[in-house]
Amino acid sequence: xxxxxxxxxxxxxxxxxxxxxxxxxxxxxxxxxxxxxxxxxxxxxxxxxxxxxxxxxxxxxxxxxxxxxxxxxxxxxxxxxxxxxxxxxxxxxxxxxxxxxxxxxxxxxxxxxxxxxxxxxxxxxxxxxxxxxxxxxxxxxxxxxxxxxxxxxxxxxxxxxxxxxxxxxxxxxxxxxxxxxxxxxxxx
Amino acid sequence: xxxxxxxxxxxxxxxxxxxxxxxxxxxxxxxxxxxxxxxxxxxxxxxxxxxxxxxxxxxxxxxxxxxxxxxxxxxxxxxxxxxxxxxxxxxxxxxxxxxxxxxxxxxxxxxxxxxxxxxxxxxxxxxxxxxxxxxxxxxxxxxxxxxxxxxxxxxxxxxxxxxxxxxxxxxxxxxxxxxxxxxxxxxx
Numbered sequence: 001x002x003x004x005x006x007x008x009x010x011x012x013x014x015x016x017x018x019x020x021x022x023x024x025x026x027x028x029x030x031x032x033x034x035x036x037x038x039x040x041x042x043x044x045x046x047x048x049x050x051x052x053x054x055x056x057x058x059x060x061x062x063x064x065x066x067x068x069x070x071x072x073x074x075x076x077x078x079x080x081x082x083x084x085x086x087x088x089x090x091x092x093x094x095x096x097x098x099x100x101x102x103x104x105x106x107x108x109x110x111x112x113x114x115x116x117x118x119x120x121x122x123x124x125x126x127x128x129x130x131x132x133x134x135x136x137x138x139x140x141x142x143x144x145x146x147x148x149x150x151x152x153x154x155x156x157x158x159x160x161x162x163x164x165x166x167x168x169x170x171x172x173x174x175x176x177x178x179x180x181x182x183x184x185x186x187x188x
Numbered sequence: 189x190x191x192x193x194x195x196x197x198x199x200x201x202x203x204x205x206x207x208x209x210x211x212x213x214x215x216x217x218x219x220x221x222x223x224x225x226x227x228x229x230x231x232x233x234x235x236x237x238x239x240x241x242x243x244x245x246x247x248x249x250x251x252x253x254x255x256x257x258x259x260x261x262x263x264x265x266x267x268x269x270x271x272x273x274x275x276x277x278x279x280x281x282x283x284x285x286x287x288x289x290x291x292x293x294x295x296x297x298x299x300x301x302x303x304x305x306x307x308x309x310x311x312x313x314x315x316x317x318x319x320x321x322x323x324x325x326x327x328x329x330x331x332x333x334x335x336x337x338x339x340x341x342x343x344x345x346x347x348x349x350x351x352x353x354x355x356x357x358x359x360x361x362x363x364x365x366x367x368x369x370x371x372x373x374x375x376x
Contacts, residue, residue, distance in 0.1 A: 015274055023274070029265045029300040032258035058247035059266070066251045070220035077217045078247070086203055086211070112217040 001041050001174035004152065005187055007034060008175055014183040019099075026124050026152065027060040038174060039067030042122065042150040045172045049147040051120045053077060053113070055139065057106055057131055061123045064152055068122055077113065079106040079135060091141045095134035098127070106131075108138050115143035122150040126173060129160030136169070153177065156188055189229050189362035192340065193375055195222060196363055202371040207287075214312050214340065215248040226362060227255030230310065230338040233360045237335040239308045241265060241301070243327065245294055245319055249311045252340055256310055265301065267294040267323060279329045283322035286315070294319075296326050303331035310338040314361060317348030324357070341365065344376055 013021040025031040054076035056065035062078050069076035081104055083090060089110045096103050113119070121135045132149055139146050146169060154161050154173035157180075164171045176188040201209040213219040242264035244253035250266050257264035269292055271278060277298045284291050301307070309323045320337055327334050334357060342349050342361035345368075352359045364376040 019274055021274055023272075023297065024299070025263075028268065028275075028297055029263050030254060030257070031263055032254050033261065035254060036258055059250060059268075062247060062250040063254045066218060066220050066223060066254055069218070070224055073221065075213075075217050075219055080216065080247075084211075086207055086209055087216075109211065109216060111212070 001038070003034065003037055004175045007031070008153070008177075008185060008187065012185055014180050014185060016183075018180045020153070020155075020177060020180055020185065022153065026063075030063050032063075035063050035067040036070070038064055038152060039069075039071035041174060042068040042120070042172065043071035046120055046148050046150065046170075049118065049120070049170075051118055051147045053117045053119045053144075055079065055108070055113070055119050055121050055135055056123055057081075057135060060125075064124055064150075065122050068120065068150065072120075075112075077108060079108050079138065081106060083107045091138040093134035093137040093141075095130050097130070106134050106138070108142075110142070113139065113142040113144055117142065117144035118147045119144050120147050120150055124152045126151040126154040126160045126164075127158045129163045132160065132164060136167075148172065189226070191222060191225055192363045195219070196341070196365075196373060196375065200373055202368045202373060204371075206368045208341070208343075208365060208368055208373065210312075210341065214251075218251050220251075223251050223255040224258070226252055226340060227257075227259035229362060230256040230308070230360065231259035234308055234336050234338065234358075237306065237308070237358075239306055239335045241305045241307050241332075243267065243296070243301070243307050243309050243323055244311055245269075245323060248313075252312055252338075253310050256308065256338065260308075263300075265296060267296050267326065269294060271295045279326040281322040281325040281329075283318050285318070294322050294326070296330075298330070301327065301330040301332055305330070305332035306335045307332050308335050308338055312340045314339040314342040314348045314352075315346045317351045320348065320352060336360065338362075
Protein backbone atom coordinates (compact mmCIF):
# COMPACT_ATOMS: atom_id res chain seq x y z
CA UNK A 1 0.00 0.00 0.00
CA UNK A 2 1.67 3.11 -1.34
CA UNK A 3 0.48 5.61 1.29
CA UNK A 4 1.56 3.43 4.23
CA UNK A 5 4.99 2.84 2.68
CA UNK A 6 5.39 6.60 2.21
CA UNK A 7 4.55 7.16 5.90
CA UNK A 8 7.07 4.50 6.96
CA UNK A 9 9.81 6.04 4.83
CA UNK A 10 8.99 9.59 5.93
CA UNK A 11 8.13 9.16 9.63
CA UNK A 12 9.47 5.71 10.62
CA UNK A 13 12.66 5.45 12.67
CA UNK A 14 14.96 2.58 13.61
CA UNK A 15 16.26 2.37 17.16
CA UNK A 16 19.71 1.09 18.08
CA UNK A 17 18.24 -2.32 18.88
CA UNK A 18 16.73 -2.68 15.39
CA UNK A 19 13.19 -1.86 16.42
CA UNK A 20 11.04 0.02 13.90
CA UNK A 21 9.39 3.01 15.59
CA UNK A 22 6.11 4.08 14.00
CA UNK A 23 4.71 5.75 17.09
CA UNK A 24 4.14 9.06 15.28
CA UNK A 25 1.35 7.65 13.09
CA UNK A 26 0.35 4.09 14.14
CA UNK A 27 0.82 3.07 17.75
CA UNK A 28 0.99 6.10 20.04
CA UNK A 29 0.08 9.13 17.97
CA UNK A 30 -2.29 7.92 15.24
CA UNK A 31 -3.14 9.49 11.89
CA UNK A 32 -6.88 8.85 11.47
CA UNK A 33 -6.87 9.55 7.72
CA UNK A 34 -4.17 6.91 7.18
CA UNK A 35 -6.21 4.51 9.35
CA UNK A 36 -9.36 4.96 7.26
CA UNK A 37 -7.34 4.42 4.07
CA UNK A 38 -5.94 1.21 5.60
CA UNK A 39 -9.51 0.14 6.36
CA UNK A 40 -10.55 0.66 2.72
CA UNK A 41 -7.48 -1.19 1.48
CA UNK A 42 -8.27 -4.27 3.60
CA UNK A 43 -11.89 -4.11 2.47
CA UNK A 44 -10.71 -4.32 -1.16
CA UNK A 45 -8.14 -7.06 -0.51
CA UNK A 46 -10.71 -9.29 1.22
CA UNK A 47 -13.70 -8.29 -0.93
CA UNK A 48 -14.60 -11.91 -1.81
CA UNK A 49 -14.65 -13.17 1.79
CA UNK A 50 -18.08 -12.27 3.22
CA UNK A 51 -16.50 -11.15 6.50
CA UNK A 52 -19.01 -10.46 9.28
CA UNK A 53 -16.62 -9.63 12.15
CA UNK A 54 -13.19 -8.05 12.68
CA UNK A 55 -11.01 -9.29 15.56
CA UNK A 56 -7.89 -7.68 17.01
CA UNK A 57 -6.03 -7.36 20.31
CA UNK A 58 -5.73 -4.34 22.57
CA UNK A 59 -4.32 -1.74 22.40
CA UNK A 60 -2.52 -0.89 19.17
CA UNK A 61 -4.72 -3.06 16.92
CA UNK A 62 -7.88 -1.17 17.84
CA UNK A 63 -7.48 1.85 15.55
CA UNK A 64 -6.87 -0.32 12.46
CA UNK A 65 -9.67 -2.71 13.41
CA UNK A 66 -12.23 0.07 13.83
CA UNK A 67 -11.25 1.49 10.42
CA UNK A 68 -11.64 -1.83 8.58
CA UNK A 69 -14.83 -2.67 10.50
CA UNK A 70 -16.23 0.70 9.41
CA UNK A 71 -15.22 0.06 5.78
CA UNK A 72 -16.88 -3.39 5.89
CA UNK A 73 -19.87 -2.19 7.98
CA UNK A 74 -19.48 -5.06 10.47
CA UNK A 75 -18.77 -5.11 14.23
CA UNK A 76 -15.26 -5.43 15.59
CA UNK A 77 -14.12 -7.18 18.76
CA UNK A 78 -10.85 -6.64 20.57
CA UNK A 79 -9.31 -9.36 22.71
CA UNK A 80 -8.48 -8.14 26.21
CA UNK A 81 -5.25 -8.83 28.04
CA UNK A 82 -7.03 -8.90 31.41
CA UNK A 83 -10.42 -10.49 31.91
CA UNK A 84 -12.77 -7.85 33.38
CA UNK A 85 -14.73 -8.85 36.49
CA UNK A 86 -17.97 -8.26 34.56
CA UNK A 87 -17.10 -10.66 31.74
CA UNK A 88 -18.96 -13.98 31.72
CA UNK A 89 -17.71 -17.14 29.99
CA UNK A 90 -14.79 -16.46 27.69
CA UNK A 91 -12.37 -17.95 25.18
CA UNK A 92 -8.73 -17.74 26.21
CA UNK A 93 -5.32 -18.16 24.63
CA UNK A 94 -1.75 -17.73 25.82
CA UNK A 95 0.59 -15.54 23.80
CA UNK A 96 4.35 -15.37 24.16
CA UNK A 97 5.83 -11.90 23.63
CA UNK A 98 9.41 -12.05 22.36
CA UNK A 99 9.80 -8.29 22.77
CA UNK A 100 8.72 -8.32 26.41
CA UNK A 101 10.04 -11.84 27.13
CA UNK A 102 6.84 -12.88 28.88
CA UNK A 103 3.63 -14.86 28.37
CA UNK A 104 0.25 -13.18 28.58
CA UNK A 105 -3.32 -14.32 28.34
CA UNK A 106 -5.85 -12.93 25.87
CA UNK A 107 -9.57 -13.29 26.32
CA UNK A 108 -12.75 -12.78 24.29
CA UNK A 109 -16.26 -13.11 25.71
CA UNK A 110 -18.21 -16.07 24.32
CA UNK A 111 -21.05 -13.61 23.69
CA UNK A 112 -19.21 -12.00 20.79
CA UNK A 113 -17.76 -14.90 18.82
CA UNK A 114 -19.88 -17.80 17.57
CA UNK A 115 -19.63 -20.66 15.08
CA UNK A 116 -21.54 -18.50 12.58
CA UNK A 117 -18.76 -15.91 12.38
CA UNK A 118 -16.40 -15.40 9.43
CA UNK A 119 -13.61 -13.40 11.01
CA UNK A 120 -10.94 -11.07 9.66
CA UNK A 121 -8.07 -10.89 12.17
CA UNK A 122 -6.09 -7.62 11.99
CA UNK A 123 -3.11 -6.13 13.80
CA UNK A 124 -0.59 -3.34 13.38
CA UNK A 125 2.53 -5.56 13.33
CA UNK A 126 3.48 -9.11 12.40
CA UNK A 127 6.85 -10.43 13.57
CA UNK A 128 6.93 -13.94 15.12
CA UNK A 129 3.18 -14.32 14.60
CA UNK A 130 2.35 -15.30 18.18
CA UNK A 131 -0.37 -12.73 18.81
CA UNK A 132 -2.11 -13.70 15.56
CA UNK A 133 -1.85 -17.42 16.38
CA UNK A 134 -3.41 -16.65 19.78
CA UNK A 135 -6.32 -14.85 18.09
CA UNK A 136 -6.67 -17.71 15.58
CA UNK A 137 -6.81 -20.21 18.47
CA UNK A 138 -9.67 -18.21 19.98
CA UNK A 139 -11.54 -18.18 16.65
CA UNK A 140 -11.00 -21.96 16.35
CA UNK A 141 -12.20 -22.54 19.92
CA UNK A 142 -15.42 -20.65 19.06
CA UNK A 143 -15.92 -22.88 16.01
CA UNK A 144 -15.78 -19.74 13.85
CA UNK A 145 -13.85 -19.36 10.58
CA UNK A 146 -10.73 -17.26 9.94
CA UNK A 147 -11.51 -15.45 6.68
CA UNK A 148 -8.06 -13.90 6.55
CA UNK A 149 -5.30 -12.00 8.35
CA UNK A 150 -4.74 -8.30 7.69
CA UNK A 151 -1.46 -6.77 8.87
CA UNK A 152 -0.32 -3.17 8.49
CA UNK A 153 3.44 -3.80 8.79
CA UNK A 154 5.05 -7.23 8.45
CA UNK A 155 8.66 -7.78 9.43
CA UNK A 156 9.62 -9.92 6.43
CA UNK A 157 12.89 -10.97 8.09
CA UNK A 158 11.00 -12.71 10.89
CA UNK A 159 9.06 -15.96 10.42
CA UNK A 160 5.48 -14.92 11.30
CA UNK A 161 4.33 -14.46 7.70
CA UNK A 162 5.64 -17.85 6.57
CA UNK A 163 4.15 -19.61 9.62
CA UNK A 164 0.68 -18.20 8.88
CA UNK A 165 0.83 -18.95 5.14
CA UNK A 166 1.96 -22.56 5.83
CA UNK A 167 -1.27 -22.95 7.83
CA UNK A 168 -3.18 -22.09 4.65
CA UNK A 169 -4.25 -18.68 5.92
CA UNK A 170 -4.88 -15.79 3.54
CA UNK A 171 -2.43 -13.16 4.75
CA UNK A 172 -2.36 -9.60 3.43
CA UNK A 173 0.39 -7.27 4.69
CA UNK A 174 0.21 -3.67 3.52
CA UNK A 175 3.94 -3.05 3.95
CA UNK A 176 6.73 -5.62 4.35
CA UNK A 177 10.05 -4.64 5.91
CA UNK A 178 12.88 -6.72 4.47
CA UNK A 179 15.62 -5.32 6.68
CA UNK A 180 16.38 -2.82 9.42
CA UNK A 181 20.14 -3.42 9.22
CA UNK A 182 22.46 -0.44 9.69
CA UNK A 183 19.42 1.51 10.98
CA UNK A 184 18.10 1.62 7.38
CA UNK A 185 14.49 0.73 6.57
CA UNK A 186 14.39 -1.52 3.49
CA UNK A 187 10.85 -2.06 2.18
CA UNK A 188 9.95 -4.97 -0.11
CA UNK B 189 -27.18 12.03 21.56
CA UNK B 190 -30.26 10.13 20.47
CA UNK B 191 -28.55 7.16 18.75
CA UNK B 192 -26.24 6.43 21.70
CA UNK B 193 -29.14 6.59 24.17
CA UNK B 194 -31.07 4.13 21.99
CA UNK B 195 -28.09 1.73 22.02
CA UNK B 196 -27.81 2.00 25.81
CA UNK B 197 -31.52 1.29 26.27
CA UNK B 198 -31.51 -1.56 23.77
CA UNK B 199 -28.16 -3.28 24.41
CA UNK B 200 -26.95 -1.98 27.80
CA UNK B 201 -27.20 -4.23 30.85
CA UNK B 202 -26.81 -3.64 34.58
CA UNK B 203 -24.87 -6.20 36.63
CA UNK B 204 -25.73 -7.14 40.22
CA UNK B 205 -23.08 -4.74 41.46
CA UNK B 206 -24.63 -1.74 39.66
CA UNK B 207 -22.12 -1.68 36.82
CA UNK B 208 -23.42 -0.66 33.40
CA UNK B 209 -22.29 -3.18 30.78
CA UNK B 210 -21.95 -1.75 27.28
CA UNK B 211 -19.48 -4.35 26.05
CA UNK B 212 -21.66 -5.32 23.08
CA UNK B 213 -21.14 -1.95 21.33
CA UNK B 214 -18.52 0.22 23.10
CA UNK B 215 -15.79 -1.51 25.05
CA UNK B 216 -15.29 -5.09 23.91
CA UNK B 217 -17.36 -5.57 20.78
CA UNK B 218 -17.56 -2.17 19.08
CA UNK B 219 -20.09 -0.87 16.58
CA UNK B 220 -18.00 1.20 14.11
CA UNK B 221 -21.00 3.05 12.66
CA UNK B 222 -22.01 4.25 16.13
CA UNK B 223 -18.38 5.30 16.75
CA UNK B 224 -18.24 7.42 13.58
CA UNK B 225 -21.56 9.06 14.53
CA UNK B 226 -20.10 9.82 17.98
CA UNK B 227 -17.08 11.37 16.23
CA UNK B 228 -19.33 13.65 14.16
CA UNK B 229 -21.35 14.61 17.25
CA UNK B 230 -18.24 15.72 19.16
CA UNK B 231 -17.02 17.62 16.09
CA UNK B 232 -20.29 19.59 16.11
CA UNK B 233 -20.32 20.17 19.88
CA UNK B 234 -16.76 21.55 19.88
CA UNK B 235 -16.96 23.27 16.47
CA UNK B 236 -15.79 26.66 17.83
CA UNK B 237 -12.67 25.30 19.56
CA UNK B 238 -9.94 25.01 16.87
CA UNK B 239 -8.88 21.61 18.21
CA UNK B 240 -5.65 20.29 16.69
CA UNK B 241 -5.22 17.07 18.72
CA UNK B 242 -7.38 14.43 20.38
CA UNK B 243 -6.09 12.71 23.54
CA UNK B 244 -7.42 9.55 25.20
CA UNK B 245 -6.20 6.59 27.26
CA UNK B 246 -5.80 2.98 26.20
CA UNK B 247 -7.67 0.80 25.56
CA UNK B 248 -11.38 1.56 25.49
CA UNK B 249 -10.98 5.26 24.63
CA UNK B 250 -9.16 4.52 21.37
CA UNK B 251 -12.16 3.72 19.16
CA UNK B 252 -13.98 6.93 20.13
CA UNK B 253 -10.80 9.00 19.82
CA UNK B 254 -10.02 7.74 16.33
CA UNK B 255 -13.59 8.54 15.23
CA UNK B 256 -13.51 12.11 16.54
CA UNK B 257 -9.96 12.66 15.23
CA UNK B 258 -11.16 11.50 11.80
CA UNK B 259 -14.16 13.84 11.96
CA UNK B 260 -11.89 16.76 12.93
CA UNK B 261 -9.06 15.70 10.55
CA UNK B 262 -6.43 15.99 13.31
CA UNK B 263 -4.08 13.43 14.89
CA UNK B 264 -4.99 11.53 18.01
CA UNK B 265 -2.71 10.35 20.81
CA UNK B 266 -3.49 7.67 23.36
CA UNK B 267 -1.82 7.66 26.77
CA UNK B 268 -0.17 4.33 27.56
CA UNK B 269 -0.46 2.50 30.87
CA UNK B 270 3.05 1.09 30.52
CA UNK B 271 5.97 3.08 29.16
CA UNK B 272 7.45 1.18 26.19
CA UNK B 273 11.23 0.65 26.24
CA UNK B 274 11.47 2.60 22.96
CA UNK B 275 9.77 5.73 24.34
CA UNK B 276 12.02 8.70 25.05
CA UNK B 277 11.17 11.53 27.45
CA UNK B 278 7.56 11.44 28.55
CA UNK B 279 4.86 13.18 30.56
CA UNK B 280 3.42 11.06 33.38
CA UNK B 281 0.44 11.12 35.71
CA UNK B 282 -0.91 8.79 38.38
CA UNK B 283 -4.53 7.70 38.17
CA UNK B 284 -6.50 6.00 40.93
CA UNK B 285 -8.99 3.40 39.70
CA UNK B 286 -11.94 3.01 42.08
CA UNK B 287 -13.21 0.00 40.12
CA UNK B 288 -9.92 -1.87 40.34
CA UNK B 289 -8.89 -0.33 43.71
CA UNK B 290 -5.39 0.43 42.49
CA UNK B 291 -3.20 3.27 41.22
CA UNK B 292 -1.68 3.18 37.75
CA UNK B 293 0.62 5.41 35.79
CA UNK B 294 -0.22 6.91 32.38
CA UNK B 295 2.38 8.22 30.01
CA UNK B 296 2.56 10.29 26.80
CA UNK B 297 5.75 10.88 24.83
CA UNK B 298 6.94 14.51 24.87
CA UNK B 299 7.22 14.22 21.08
CA UNK B 300 3.45 14.25 20.64
CA UNK B 301 2.23 16.96 22.98
CA UNK B 302 3.57 20.52 22.90
CA UNK B 303 2.64 23.96 24.19
CA UNK B 304 1.13 24.72 20.76
CA UNK B 305 -1.56 22.04 21.12
CA UNK B 306 -5.25 22.70 21.73
CA UNK B 307 -6.42 19.32 22.97
CA UNK B 308 -9.80 17.60 23.10
CA UNK B 309 -9.70 14.87 25.77
CA UNK B 310 -12.15 12.01 25.13
CA UNK B 311 -13.09 8.77 26.86
CA UNK B 312 -15.86 6.18 26.85
CA UNK B 313 -16.90 6.63 30.51
CA UNK B 314 -16.85 9.34 33.17
CA UNK B 315 -17.46 8.29 36.78
CA UNK B 316 -15.12 9.74 39.43
CA UNK B 317 -13.18 11.68 36.80
CA UNK B 318 -9.74 10.41 37.78
CA UNK B 319 -8.63 9.22 34.35
CA UNK B 320 -9.65 12.55 32.80
CA UNK B 321 -7.87 14.51 35.56
CA UNK B 322 -4.76 12.42 34.85
CA UNK B 323 -4.95 13.27 31.14
CA UNK B 324 -5.55 16.95 31.98
CA UNK B 325 -2.46 16.93 34.22
CA UNK B 326 -0.42 15.63 31.29
CA UNK B 327 -1.78 18.37 28.99
CA UNK B 328 -0.97 20.97 31.67
CA UNK B 329 2.55 19.58 32.12
CA UNK B 330 3.12 19.97 28.35
CA UNK B 331 1.98 23.60 28.54
CA UNK B 332 -0.82 22.72 26.09
CA UNK B 333 -4.46 23.80 26.39
CA UNK B 334 -7.49 21.64 27.19
CA UNK B 335 -10.09 22.69 24.60
CA UNK B 336 -12.72 20.46 26.13
CA UNK B 337 -13.71 17.04 27.46
CA UNK B 338 -15.84 14.69 25.37
CA UNK B 339 -17.42 11.70 27.13
CA UNK B 340 -19.67 9.03 25.61
CA UNK B 341 -21.38 7.91 28.84
CA UNK B 342 -21.33 9.93 32.07
CA UNK B 343 -22.49 8.39 35.32
CA UNK B 344 -24.48 11.38 36.54
CA UNK B 345 -24.79 9.91 40.04
CA UNK B 346 -21.00 10.04 40.51
CA UNK B 347 -19.07 13.30 41.01
CA UNK B 348 -16.72 13.32 37.96
CA UNK B 349 -18.86 15.67 35.86
CA UNK B 350 -19.22 18.25 38.65
CA UNK B 351 -15.52 18.10 39.48
CA UNK B 352 -14.55 18.83 35.86
CA UNK B 353 -17.10 21.63 35.42
CA UNK B 354 -15.94 23.29 38.69
CA UNK B 355 -12.47 23.49 37.11
CA UNK B 356 -14.00 25.57 34.32
CA UNK B 357 -13.66 22.79 31.74
CA UNK B 358 -16.10 22.52 28.83
CA UNK B 359 -17.58 19.04 29.31
CA UNK B 360 -19.86 17.39 26.76
CA UNK B 361 -21.36 14.00 27.68
CA UNK B 362 -23.43 12.29 24.97
CA UNK B 363 -25.48 10.24 27.43
CA UNK B 364 -25.87 10.76 31.18
CA UNK B 365 -27.02 7.92 33.42
CA UNK B 366 -28.96 9.23 36.40
CA UNK B 367 -29.41 5.91 38.14
CA UNK B 368 -28.74 2.18 37.87
CA UNK B 369 -30.83 1.36 40.96
CA UNK B 370 -32.89 -1.83 40.93
CA UNK B 371 -30.92 -2.87 37.83
CA UNK B 372 -32.82 -0.25 35.83
CA UNK B 373 -31.02 2.17 33.50
CA UNK B 374 -32.40 5.70 34.00
CA UNK B 375 -31.13 8.16 31.39
CA UNK B 376 -31.22 11.92 31.94
